[in-house]
Amino acid sequence: MKTISDELIQQHGLTRDEYERILEMLGREPTVTELGIFSVMWSEHCSYKSSRVHLKTLPTTGRRVLQGPGENAGAVDIGDGLAAVFKIESHNHPSFIEPYQGAATGVGGIIRDIFTMGARPMALLNSLRFGPLDDPLVRRTFAGVVAGIAGYGNSIGIPTVGGEIAFDESYTGNPLVNVFCLGIAKADEIVKGVASGAGNAVYYVGAKTGRDGIHGATMASAEFDEKSAEKRPAVQVGDPFMEKLLLEACLEVMRSGALVGIQDMGAAGLTCSTCEMGSRGGAGITIDVSLVPQRETGMTPYEIMLSESQERMLLVVKRGREADVERIFEKWDLHAVRIGDVTTDGRLCVKHHGEVVADIPNEALTDKAPVYRRPMAEPASLAEAQRLPLPSLGAPPPIRDVFRRLLASPAVASKQWVYRQYDHMVRTNTLVVPGMGAGVVRVKGTARALAMSVDGNGRFVYLDPFLGAQLAVAEAARNVACTGAQPIGATNCLNFGNPERPEIMWQFARAVEGMGAACRALDVPITGGNVSLYNETDGRAVLPTPVVGVVGLIQDASTVVRRAFRGEGDAIVLLGTGRDELGGSEYLKLVHGLVRGTPPTLDLTLEAALQRLVVDGIAAGLIRSAHDCAEGGLAVAVAECCFDTGLGASVDVPAVAASETAFSAIATLFGESASRVVVSVAAARADELAGLATAAGVPVAVIGRVGGERIRIAIDGDIVIDDSLAEAEDVWANAIGRWFGRPRAVA
Amino acid sequence: MKFAVVVFPGSNCDHDAYHAVKHVLGQDAAFIWHKETSLAGADAVILPGGFAHGDYLRTGAIARFSPIMQEVRRFAEAGGPVLGICNGFQVLLEAGLLPGAMLRNRSVKFQCVHVFVRVEQTDTPFTVACRRGQVLRIPIAHGEGNYYAEPDVVERLERNRQVIFRYTTPEGVVTPDANPNGSVANVAGLCSEARNVVGLMPHPERACELALGSADGLVVLESAVRSVTQGALAAVASAKAAAAR
Numbered sequence: 001m002k003t004i005s006d007e008l009i010q011q012h013g014l015t016r017d018e019y020e021r022i023l024e025m026l027g028r029e030p031t032v033t034e035l036g037i038f039s040v041m042w043s044e045h046c047s048y049k050s051s052r053v054h055l056k057t058l059p060t061t062g063r064r065v066l067q068g069p070g071e072n073a074g075a076v077d078i079g080d081g082l083a084a085v086f087k088i089e090s091h092n093h094p095s096f097i098e099p100y101q102g103a104a105t106g107v108g109g110i111i112r113d114i115f116t117m118g119a120r121p122m123a124l125l126n127s128l129r130f131g132p133l134d135d136p137l138v139r140r141t142f143a144g145v146v147a148g149i150a151g152y153g154n155s156i157g158i159p160t161v162g163g164e165i166a167f168d169e170s171y172t173g174n175p176l177v178n179v180f181c182l183g184i185a186k187a188d189e190i191v192k193g194v195a196s197g198a199g200n201a202v203y204y205v206g207a208k209t210g211r212d213g214i215h216g217a218t219m220a221s222a223e224f225d226e227k228s229a230e231k232r233p234a235v236q237v238g239d240p241f242m243e244k245l246l247l248e249a250c251l252e253v254m255r256s257g258a259l260v261g262i263q264d265m266g267a268a269g270l271t272c273s274t275c276e277m278g279s280r281g282g283a284g285i286t287i288d289v290s291l292v293p294q295r296e297t298g299m300t301p302y303e304i305m306l307s308e309s310q311e312r313m314l315l316v317v318k319r320g321r322e323a324d325v326e327r328i329f330e331k332w333d334l335h336a337v338r339i340g341d342v343t344t345d346g347r348l349c350v351k352h353h354g355e356v357v358a359d360i361p362n363e364a365l366t367d368k369a370p371v372y373r374r375p376m377a378e379p380a381s382l383a384e385a386q387r388l389p390l391p392s393l394g395a396p397p398p399i400r401d402v403f404r405r406l407l408a409s410p411a412v413a414s415k416q417w418v419y420r421q422y423d424h425m426v427r428t429n430t431l432v433v434p435g436m437g438a439g440v441v442r443v444k445g446t447a448r449a450l451a452m453s454v455d456g457n458g459r460f461v462y463l464d465p466f467l468g469a470q471l472a473v474a475e476a477a478r479n480v481a482c483t484g485a486q487p488i489g490a491t492n493c494l495n496f497g498n499p500e501r502p503e504i505m506w507q508f509a510r511a512v513e514g515m516g517a518a519c520r521a522l523d524v525p526i527t528g529g530n531v532s533l534y535n536e537t538d539g540r541a542v543l544p545t546p547v548v549g550v551v552g553l554i555q556d557a558s559t560v561v562r563r564a565f566r567g568e569g570d571a572i573v574l575l576g577t578g579r580d581e582l583g584g585s586e587y588l589k590l591v592h593g594l595v596r597g598t599p600p601t602l603d604l605t606l607e608a609a610l611q612r613l614v615v616d617g618i619a620a621g622l623i624r625s626a627h628d629c630a631e632g633g634l635a636v637a638v639a640e641c642c643f644d645t646g647l648g649a650s651v652d653v654p655a656v657a658a659s660e661t662a663f664s665a666i667a668t669l670f671g672e673s674a675s676r677v678v679v680s681v682a683a684a685r686a687d688e689l690a691g692l693a694t695a696a697g698v699p700v701a702v703i704g705r706v707g708g709e710r711i712r713i714a715i716d717g718d719i720v721i722d723d724s725l726a727e728a729e730d731v732w733a734n735a736i737g738r739w740f741g742r743p744r745a746v747a
Numbered sequence: 748m749k750f751a752v753v754v755f756p757g758s759n760c761d762h763d764a765y766h767a768v769k770h771v772l773g774q775d776a777a778f779i780w781h782k783e784t785s786l787a788g789a790d791a792v793i794l795p796g797g798f799a800h801g802d803y804l805r806t807g808a809i810a811r812f813s814p815i816m817q818e819v820r821r822f823a824e825a826g827g828p829v830l831g832i833c834n835g836f837q838v839l840l841e842a843g844l845l846p847g848a849m850l851r852n853r854s855v856k857f858q859c860v861h862v863f864v865r866v867e868q869t870d871t872p873f874t875v876a877c878r879r880g881q882v883l884r885i886p887i888a889h890g891e892g893n894y895y896a897e898p899d900v901v902e903r904l905e906r907n908r909q910v911i912f913r914y915t916t917p918e919g920v921v922t923p924d925a926n927p928n929g930s931v932a933n934v935a936g937l938c939s940e941a942r943n944v945v946g947l948m949p950h951p952e953r954a955c956e957l958a959l960g961s962a963d964g965l966v967v968l969e970s971a972v973r974s975v976t977q978g979a980l981a982a983v984a985s986a987k988a989a990a991a992r
Contacts, residue, residue, distance in 0.1 A: 155798040157759020241801025
């Protein structure tokens, strides 16, 4: 037997201690195939070894939760015997190396997670982070990622109904591509990723296995020659047509009742799907990799087990129903191949032409994988970053200029250049299209609809991870509430730097704590998600970016409201109140180039009351439009309510009490205080809303009227913004597209 | 009446077309898998949108070889009403049931947005319920909808009044800016010489309910119902007879 060298262990990303543990668990030296299997299953990506102790503190149960973390996706009860099945996942690194395919395969992966649960995928969202658009390389990445999301989602026919995009230098060499998918299943027909029943057949179906995406691409060993390394592309290539066939065929197989369990082959491919299915079902799986359909010749068991070729599924089929399953796949021109059987020994046994090449207890790869409580330390620079010496900034620029610059800032500007490339209407369920707040899809066959939003603000989390993560949960839930939906569940994607650095681990732990507290207060359990660590380039981490996806339920789809004002003469009402809070704002970043101060404060009790008030007010037909105040503050929120309507607005707001009077107007208009929603109501019913708000303990003020062709904003009676709606809207609508227009003449 | 909605592998607006005719219009509808060889007694056929066979070659290039297409051709040649929407239009072009071809959009990008189309002719089974000059607000969602035909073909299409939908401004004026993809003569939809086969890039089936932002597309599908049930298209019966043989 070949000796496993220290070099080989290191190349597999395993520590000496971890290797000792492998020896102990196996009672012998592992084969090279086994070493590869351990290395991927014990990788951060699959084992969550750094994050697990923290994730365990999140609230994951609730009266609507049908499936919490641990399966391919979470599920919540939405009534009518139906479940919403959803999850968010990252595809950050591949998207930097090859933006189109990296993003496309991210979409493909999350869709598989959803239909694997027996749900028909209904909607996609994405949360994206890039460097500043004035960098041509960033523009190339940005355009490629958008095209990749479009290429996959459009072809497979699942609408992209919303999302969010933000920009910061820290993402230049490490963009974030987080993709969310939601599907609908019958609540009592949710399918699990389990293998059980000794003698049941294990089937492989979908694309053939190639040498793409194999872990440890730099590894050299006796089983790897240099030529095989050359053949291995760094990023997988997506085939949405294949996935469309798999989606339809798998749903048909599930309806046939012939299935025991199913799992997609995502990260760690065949390795992860076999040992996880066996582990969940308390069973074992024996496969012979020589039976696996292969795209290339001469593949080793190591390569086959670790390949991350896309669009592949592993199924366990009830004994006696094999022919039924094969017939369904044949209908879709797919070839299901029996590659093994379920056993009772709780082991993953891999053979190659009948010869055993790996034999490992499932639990060694799953439950007994290493878990670390890594050291944590508050970053030494944080206290300084939290100081915001406004007087040192000099006088702020004129208000009108700031207003226009914010509208043109890519973070604030319309994302229509992006979402028009996404088919956001296919399946004819989209009630609220992208760019209007949370996306909303109706549930055909019922009166209900589902709203969904993904949010996160890396600046806030950088400046205060606990509070920043709370703000992310609050904003996502608030966006959902602004359509009239009661938030009922959440999923998270936690994008951070290297967890082996104590300050990154501290950011992570504090963010998870904050997220848990906010989810408890707002009653939105986390039903699953994804952790993406090591988002660093040249030792510089991205802004810590936990992204939260919240799903909300609308009882009567006909009551849905959008961001946009609806009628001349309607009263504009501000729910919640602004404070002297410029820390971490888009204003500070855009105008002064600063990420400083402390994020806006958050009172979770008030936030919950505000959301309840908005949901009830919409259901009662009182609130006619609703929009949350986020990047750019109140002034931008009011302007956005005017856009796409042709209706202007005239508002007058009280100044916030500011410690620096020179920045009082700036803080009033562009501060990003949390728990604020701009709503419109019929003028005659403004008092009614004010009464409800007061009773609910939510600050309320009638601040103006809808109408005219201008956006007019006054502070305590003094008009500070008086802008043409058409001109302001043009700036906002085309700001991103202008970066991608005809190349400007070079002087 | 009964609509057949043909399902190619990769079709993805099949459910949308089915929903519109079955649940909005209250007509009978059936999915017909592309390997079938019978239209199951349908009175009208819809080739829905999507990416048939992945559209990795040319859009619609492989779908035209599907077994059901022989039956669709027979049905069309006998005068039966056939509607190709988006990818379905592309399939009709590849199958030679309508003239011309599709190029990539002028913007070289997929575009999903509501546009305005003007109804040019009302003597087809899918426009008979429209007013001539009526402007419909209907979404497009395609990357290859830039219709092209040789100048003599375009001239013939115009002469025969086969251009039945054109991209216009909301007021119904044909302008270059109103053309979302670069199509020659702002063509959004065509009919065959015999007028019973219609293809269009916009999605009328996505604009059949106000909750979705527009119900302007309903009139296209209602036209089919009126053609068939009120005998506006006498050829339907003979088409069914031919298909049954």
